[in-house]
Amino acid sequence: MASLRQFKPEESWQAPEGEPIVRIENVTKRFGTFYAVDDISLQIHQGEFFSLLGASGCGKTTLLRMLAGFETPTSGRLFIDGQDVTDVPPYARPVNMMFQSYALFPHMNVADNIAFGLKQERMPKAERRERVAEMLSLVQIEALASRKPHQLSGGQRQRVALARALARHPKILLLDEPLGALDKKLREQTQFELVNIQERLGITFIVVTHDQEEAMTMSSRIALMHEGRIEQVDPPRRLYEFPSTRYAASFIGSVNLFDGYVLQQDDDQVLVQCDDAETRLLVRHSQPLVPGMAVTVALRPEKMRVLGQLDADTPNQLRGRIKEIAYLGDVSIYHVELPGGKRVQFTQSNVQALAEQPLTWDEEVVLGWSANSCGVLTE
Amino acid sequence: MKQRMPLLITILLLGYAFLYGPIISLIVYSFNESRLVTVWGGFSTKWYAELMQNSQLLGAAWLSVRVAALTATIAVVLGTLAALALVRFRRFRGRGSLEVMVTAPLVMPEVIIGLSLLLLFVAMETTIGWPAGRGMTTIVIAHTTFAMAYVTVVVQSRLAHMDMSLEEAALDLGARPLKVFFTITLPIIAPALVAGWLLAFTLSLDDLVVASFVSGPGATTLPMVVYSSIRLGVSPEINALATIIVAIVSVAVLITGLLLWRQEKRKTERLP
Amino acid sequence: MSLKSTLPTARHLIIAVPWFWLALFFLLPFLFVLKISLSEPVLAQPPYFDLIREIEDGFVTIVLNFSNYQLLLEDSLYFKALLGSLKIAGISTLCCLLIGYPMAYAIARSPAHWRLPLLMLIILPFWTSFLIRIYAWIGILKGNGLLNGVLLWLGIIDSPLEILHTPVAVYIGVVYNYLPFVVLPLYATLIRLDTTLLEAAADLGCRPWKQFMLITLPLSLPGVFAGAMLVFIPVMGEFVIPDLLGGPDTLMLGKLMWTEFFSNKDWPLASSLAALLLVALIVPFVLLRHFERRAEEAAT
Numbered sequence: 001m002a003s004l005r006q007f008k009p010e011e012s013w014q015a016p017e018g019e020p021i022v023r024i025e026n027v028t029k030r031f032g033t034f035y036a037v038d039d040i041s042l043q044i045h046q047g048e049f050f051s052l053l054g055a056s057g058c059g060k061t062t063l064l065r066m067l068a069g070f071e072t073p074t075s076g077r078l079f080i081d082g083q084d085v086t087d088v089p090p091y092a093r094p095v096n097m098m099f100q101s102y103a104l105f106p107h108m109n110v111a112d113n114i115a116f117g118l119k120q121e122r123m124p125k126a127e128r129r130e131r132v133a134e135m136l137s138l139v140q141i142e143a144l145a146s147r148k149p150h151q152l153s154g155g156q157r158q159r160v161a162l163a164r165a166l167a168r169h170p171k172i173l174l175l176d177e178p179l180g181a182l183d184k185k186l187r188e189q190t191q192f193e194l195v196n197i198q199e200r201l202g203i204t205f206i207v208v209t210h211d212q213e214e215a216m217t218m219s220s221r222i223a224l225m226h227e228g229r230i231e232q233v234d235p236p237r238r239l240y241e242f243p244s245t246r247y248a249a250s251f252i253g254s255v256n257l258f259d260g261y262v263l264q265q266d267d268d269q270v271l272v273q274c275d276d277a278e279t280r281l282l283v284r285h286s287q288p289l290v291p292g293m294a295v296t297v298a299l300r301p302e303k304m305r306v307l308g309q310l311d312a313d314t315p316n317q318l319r320g321r322i323k324e325i326a327y328l329g330d331v332s333i334y335h336v337e338l339p340g341g342k343r344v345q346f347t348q349s350n351v352q353a354l355a356e357q358p359l360t361w362d363e364e365v366v367l368g369w370s371a372n373s374c375g376v377l378t379e
Numbered sequence: 380m381k382q383r384m385p386l387l388i389t390i391l392l393l394g395y396a397f398l399y400g401p402i403i404s405l406i407v408y409s410f411n412e413s414r415l416v417t418v419w420g421g422f423s424t425k426w427y428a429e430l431m432q433n434s435q436l437l438g439a440a441w442l443s444v445r446v447a448a449l450t451a452t453i454a455v456v457l458g459t460l461a462a463l464a465l466v467r468f469r470r471f472r473g474r475g476s477l478e479v480m481v482t483a484p485l486v487m488p489e490v491i492i493g494l495s496l497l498l499l500f501v502a503m504e505t506t507i508g509w510p511a512g513r514g515m516t517t518i519v520i521a522h523t524t525f526a527m528a529y530v531t532v533v534v535q536s537r538l539a540h541m542d543m544s545l546e547e548a549a550l551d552l553g554a555r556p557l558k559v560f561f562t563i564t565l566p567i568i569a570p571a572l573v574a575g576w577l578l579a580f581t582l583s584l585d586d587l588v589v590a591s592f593v594s595g596p597g598a599t600t601l602p603m604v605v606y607s608s609i610r611l612g613v614s615p616e617i618n619a620l621a622t623i624i625v626a627i628v629s630v631a632v633l634i635t636g637l638l639l640w641r642q643e644k645r646k647t648e649r650l651p
Numbered sequence: 652m653s654l655k656s657t658l659p660t661a662r663h664l665i666i667a668v669p670w671f672w673l674a675l676f677f678l679l680p681f682l683f684v685l686k687i688s689l690s691e692p693v694l695a696q697p698p699y700f701d702l703i704r705e706i707e708d709g710f711v712t713i714v715l716n717f718s719n720y721q722l723l724l725e726d727s728l729y730f731k732a733l734l735g736s737l738k739i740a741g742i743s744t745l746c747c748l749l750i751g752y753p754m755a756y757a758i759a760r761s762p763a764h765w766r767l768p769l770l771m772l773i774i775l776p777f778w779t780s781f782l783i784r785i786y787a788w789i790g791i792l793k794g795n796g797l798l799n800g801v802l803l804w805l806g807i808i809d810s811p812l813e814i815l816h817t818p819v820a821v822y823i824g825v826v827y828n829y830l831p832f833v834v835l836p837l838y839a840t841l842i843r844l845d846t847t848l849l850e851a852a853a854d855l856g857c858r859p860w861k862q863f864m865l866i867t868l869p870l871s872l873p874g875v876f877a878g879a880m881l882v883f884i885p886v887m888g889e890f891v892i893p894d895l896l897g898g899p900d901t902l903m904l905g906k907l908m909w910t911e912f913f914s915n916k917d918w919p920l921a922s923s924l925a926a927l928l929l930v931a932l933i934v935p936f937v938l939l940r941h942f943e944r945r946a947e948e949a950a951t
Binding site for chain 2: 068069070089090091092093095096097099100101103105106107116117120121164165168
């Protein structure tokens, strides 16, 4: 998955100095007996493109709506730019929201929609007109200023919604599934534009999405949510390469999981006995672990290489028989059955167009990978 | 599906013939020179002329129009509030009773509404001295009570279909709740308010039974005059009155229908 | 939600204003009906004795008079009127359904751009005066009226039919005036019906008639019952139609109540008749609410 942001491979996100622009402290939201958001604490910094990622019902939208002021936390506090906004009504918060349905006022034209928020803060007419023009050109819809929402296409409506939410120059822009209603092609193109606009304006974006690819491509950091709690908060690359829980590992991309227990640990390498793979796996892991502790080894399908034969230089090796092949164009996915019956998945790029299928059904293969290519999950 | 179309068309034609036959016969006979329904005495507009000279009927019509306009306006305000309460506030004390009280007048026989309100007005007059006597005020109150139920139903369905995030967006953009209501909610539900107003107006204009109970000596509404002249026998003036009402209603409906249709067409044209 | 959390006082006002209006002018009056039905008629203004009477030395006595209800039970006239109302409301509801269902079905199955005009044509007569629509039928049904004229001219009958001032005229009047009340809810349920259900049934070997009986009809039943109650309940208390189209032998509660009130000036008896009618309507009203809720649930 390609990130639109230019991070060096080893660079990971560092919290800047000073007060974060959003501070969420032990926030819980309960509907009856259902905990939509369960004791979440989180800090988001100025200029971030922060994503709340998760399956539907994980609480991400509720958290966003609490930031906007449409829901009040059952307990906990919310701070925006150092100010406690927990009990501040939505119309008095320095944040604006782009709604999933866009919520364009059907009885106003595009320019009036964009000017709506400016009128509320009693901006002088001349300045207002200037700001509206600026916004129209920012999202490149100058020609549509006098259209009514029902005369716009889906992509155009999305732009109006974005322009309207940005017009007041909010400290934070909240985006609820901003690309959810667009088709795939338009979505990819709009991802770039959103990132460009965010970098140009320097406004903090907080995006709710269920689409992992969207979160990966656009975000500086992602909070993966599950059942009202945060599973993991990390930049996209760390989240993918070093998931900290089984849920995080399997939610983003595909993963092979091997259950086992710790045999021994020296320096930053752990030896794990995996019974379902009938082998021992060497994994890089710097946190101290206790021998005998139950752990899971997570391995991405693309990290495995096909070895001609068993090879003493590769620490981790598995032998199995190919049972399924799925050709996806750019890559092929292979399902390999291990002697014990467990299946693992690996992918291979299809480098040459006319090459004969290098691997075929029922072929026996040896797969290998280094200790750096997999991780240990303790949860 | 195709082979059943002729049957369906026949059913519709028969149904509409049943609905419109009597109205057409009224219109035709309003231009009949003769007083007798079965005899065609030649084309004439003399019943319209007589209608225009019937000062009792015209006075009653004017009262009815004023009552209906006042009723419709109050009913729209009250009905909109009730609809807002029922759609926007999921749980509140008295929700169940409010639901029942706005549904019941839709089906409640008019004789019961009329009698019960009259008894209330009489009791109120003897205890608190208001309303002093019965007339236009009591008719408006009575009509508003059942008309607001219809307004509630109409506005309720419009509100229920309105995207809630529109109001949230306005709040988010800095508008206070009252402002949100007047700049966003009200314009969007405006068609329902207009429809509700017209419905309440028609219901009030049309009511004989409730008005007969709650009106006083000085206040005779149009339906009361029409009713007493029908009781006396067929009168071609009523035919002329009916034709005028049908003409006004058809023109109004035609215009709104055309507007709706054009709006619908514009919408579908622009959609991607 | 937005209004709720931010404007608590507005919230109370929005609920309280319509609630108190209806409580005062719709609910409270029923208590007066009950109260007056227990008092004695008198030739005065208002024409009844108050239940609560003050005796000279400051004692207050309440005099309850059950003779009105006793009369309702003893005089078979009132029981016959109740039966008459039930019969007329029942039969005309059935007729409305038999005519209204095919019409609603035909509209729902017509091409999309025809539906709105067709529906408006159903509602249009409703916007003209109720009294005048009944008056039109007097002209058609009376002895020397249009219908007899046409039938005589065609030679179908030799002497004029007696239709006006018979129960048949009442049925015609009710069906004519209440037809929109069944067509509209039926149309609303039929149009929401997922047509792929019918295709699935056809795919599984169902012929059109069976598709209708096994899929369409059962799924439209909430609409059928809601429409039926919308006709049945008000017709039970109908006054104008039996008064103008019915004969002296057309006994209905609403008409009887009108007579007791306006001709005999017996307010207490009229009130006890209203109470009787109200009690008779409780069950159909509860049914109506039930089926309306079910129709709503089916829609979501």
